[in-house]
Amino acid sequence: MPNKYWHTAIDPSSVSASVGTATESNYCAGNHFLDLLARYRRAQGRPAMAIGFGMIPEIGYLHDNPEIGALPLRKGIQAINEDEFLQITDLALSQPLDMPHVWGTAAAGHVLKGLEPFGFIELRRQGFDDADNTLKQQAQNGDLPAEVASSMDNEGATLEEAVLRHVTARFANLVLTPVDKVPPQKPLTEFGMDSMIAAEFCTWFFQAFRYDVLSLELLSKTVTVASLAAMVAADISARGQATLT
Numbered sequence: 001m002p003n004k005y006w007h008t009a010i011d012p013s014s015v016s017a018s019v020g021t022a023t024e025s026n027y028c029a030g031n032h033f034l035d036l037l038a039r040y041r042r043a044q045g046r047p048a049m050a051i052g053f054g055m056i057p058e059i060g061y062l063h064d065n066p067e068i069g070a071l072p073l074r075k076g077i078q079a080i081n082e083d084e085f086l087q088i089t090d091l092a093l094s095q096p097l098d099m100p101h102v103w104g105t106a107a108a109g110h111v112l113k114g115l116e117p118f119g120f121i122e123l124r125r126q127g128f129d130d131a132d133n134t135l136k137q138q139a140q141n142g143d144l145p146a147e148v149a150s151s152m153d154n155e156g157a158t159l160e161e162a163v164l165r166h167v168t169a170r171f172a173n174l175v176l177t178p179v180d181k182v183p184p185q186k187p188l189t190e191f192g193m194d195s196m197i198a199a200e201f202c203t204w205f206f207q208a209f210r211y212d213v214l215s216l217e218l219l220s221k222t223v224t225v226a227s228l229a230a231m232v233a234a235d236i237s238a239r240g241q242a243t244l245t
Contacts, residue, residue, distance in 0.1 A: 011038050011050040015112055035110050042109040049092050052112040055079040088113055145208050164229035184226035211235050
C-alpha cells in the first residue's frame with residue numbers, strides 16, 4: 001500500500017522484547033523485531049508505533065495460570081486489564097505521541113506499558129524472596145506441602161508420586177509449559193533451563209520441602225523432574241525416620 005494512505009501503523013508488541021523472558025527467546029525476538037520495525041519506519045519519516053504491552057491476566061495463558069504472574073512481577077512488570085489495553089491502543093491511534101526523547105526521534109515510536117521503574121529498588125532488595133502466596137510454604141502436614149499431603153490422603157498416591165506431581169507442576173509453570181508436556185524422565189536442560197530459572201527453582205524447593213538443591217545440579221544434563229522428586233522423597237523419609245528415633 002502506498003505510504004500516502006497510511007495514517008498510522010501500530011505494532012502490538014510485548015514488554016518481554018525489552019526485558020526478556022526465560023525460555024521464550026523466539027517470542028522475545030519476534031516482538032523485538034516489531035519494535036525495530038516501528039523505529040525503522042519512523043526513521044524514514046513514515047508513521048509507526050510499537051506498543052510493548054505488559055501482562056494482561058484477565059485473558060490468555062495468565063488467566064489459566066495466575067501463579068505465572070509472580071515471575072514478571074519480579075522484573076517490575078505490572079499487570080494491565082482489558083480496559084487499559086483498549087485505552088492504550090486507542091490513545092496510540094487517536095493522538096500524536098511524538099515526544100522529545102533523549103535517544104532520538106525513532107525511539108518516540110516505542111511505548112512500553114507495565115514497567116514501574118521505581119519498583120526496581122524494592123525488587124532488587126528482595127532478591128529471590130517472593131511475596132506471592134503461591135511460592136511461599138503453604139499449610140503443612142508435617143514436612144509436606146498441602147498439595148502433596150492431599151494427593152497422598154485423598155488419591156492414595158505414594159510419597160514419591162505426590163512429590164513428583166508437585167515438582168512437575170511447579171517446573172511447568174517456571175518454563176511456561178503445560179504440565180502434560182513435561183515428561184518426568186526428560187532432562188531439565190531440554191526445556192531451556194538456565195541459571196535464572198535454576199535459582200528460582202532452588203528457592204522454591206527450600207520453601208516447599210526444606211530441601212537444598214544446588215543451581216549447578218539443576219543445570220546438569222542428567223537431572224530430571226523424576227530424579228529430583230526421588231531425592232526429595234528420600235530426604236523427607238529420612239527426616240521422618242530420624243524424628244522417630
